[in-house]
Amino acid sequence: MDDETEDVLIVGGGIAGLTAGIFTARAGLDTLIVNDGESILRRNAHLENYPGFPMGIDPRLFLDMTRVQAEEAGCSFHEGRVTQLDSEERFTAILGDGTEFDATYLIVASWSDSSYLEALDVDLDRRGNKGFVETDADGRTTTDGLYAVGRMAKEYHQAVIAAGSGASVALTLIHDSDVHFYNDWVVPEGYFTDRGVDVPPGIEEIDDDERRARAETAREALCEWLSAPHDDDPTPHPSLADD
Numbered sequence: 001m002d003d004e005t006e007d008v009l010i011v012g013g014g015i016a017g018l019t020a021g022i023f024t025a026r027a028g029l030d031t032l033i034v035n036d037g038e039s040i041l042r043r044n045a046h047l048e049n050y051p052g053f054p055m056g057i058d059p060r061l062f063l064d065m066t067r068v069q070a071e072e073a074g075c076s077f078h079e080g081r082v083t084q085l086d087s088e089e090r091f092t093a094i095l096g097d098g099t100e101f102d103a104t105y106l107i108v109a110s111w112s113d114s115s116y117l118e119a120l121d122v123d124l125d126r127r128g129n130k131g132f133v134e135t136d137a138d139g140r141t142t143t144d145g146l147y148a149v150g151r152m153a154k155e156y157h158q159a160v161i162a163a164g165s166g167a168s169v170a171l172t173l174i175h176d177s178d179v180h181f182y183n184d185w186v187v188p189e190g191y192f193t194d195r196g197v198d199v200p201p202g203i204e205e206i207d208d209d210e211r212r213a214r215a216e217t218a219r220e221a222l223c224e225w226l227s228a229p230h231d232d233d234p235t236p237h238p239s240l241a242d243d
């Protein structure tokens with residue numbers, strides 16, 4: 001059995017889970033994303049309503065790039081399906097192959113599987129074989145330390161909403177943890193210090209050389225990603241998939 005202990009465990013590595021992980025990892029919380037299967041966004045033909053891409057973007061490339069961003073932020077990943085969740089002092093996520101991971105905080109981002117939450121005191125809104133997790137306006141569930149994001153939290157069914165939910169709820173979790181106030185901004189050198197203000201926690205001041213170096217790294221990566229068509233085809237609806 002592979003035992004691990006994390007600050008934050010995220011079940012589901014779609015757009016909501018990846019975005020939540022980008023925020024918790026950048027706040028310095030050890031973050032593990034456990035994912036099994038594919039984001040439903042891989043079924044989309046061309047993503048045209050996500051801000052920042054005026055002509056749209058291949059959704060599979062978009063997901064792959066978001067995963068790299070989560071890795072760059074410091075997230076770890078494990079492929080596997082969470083089948084049971086226990087909660088005593090910490091959360092224990094049990095995977096189908098018996099692997100267990102312990103974590104202080106848990107984020108449910110596993111559209112559309114809530115079956116592993118059965119043993120916990122979590123309010124579910126069951127609809128057919130799916131169960132939405134009931135949360136307060138900030139993504140907290142009725143179980144302390146357990147949060148839900150994206151479509152699992154009954155958010156509207158768009159990628160930008162799922163991403164926003166992941167970010168917003170991650171910030172709630174960060175504020176609930178003992179990590180000091182956190183804004184996650186990168187600002188030009190002197191933005192605070194030239195006014196005699198201390199740089200607040202979670203904010204980074206960078207000088208012009210560093211700003212240009214980061215811009216160049218980003219430009220090179222984007223050129224490479226976009227230099228050739230992304231050749232994954234859309235995933236068909238399960239009812240149409242070949243056996």
Ligand SMILES: Cc1cc2nc3c(=O)[nH]c(=O)nc-3n(C[C@H](O)[C@H](O)[C@H](O)COP(=O)(O)OP(=O)(O)OC[C@H]3O[C@@H](n4cnc5c(N)ncnc54)[C@H](O)[C@@H]3O)c2cc1C
Nearest residue numbers: 012014015016036037038039040041082150151157158159
């Ligand atoms: C055909 C189609 C076209 C779409 N087109 C658009 C569009 O044009 N624009 C738009 O904005 N949105 C579109 N959407 C909606 C968008 O894809 C979703 O709203 C968004 O992906 C929801 O994000 P999420 O992170 O909540 O779920 P997902 O992105 O589906 O991620 C959930 C992840 O959790 C994993 N998982 C589930 N259960 C477990 C478990 N027990 N253990 C571990 N992992 C688990 C899943 O395999 C998946 O990887 C489309 C959806 C479909 C089906």
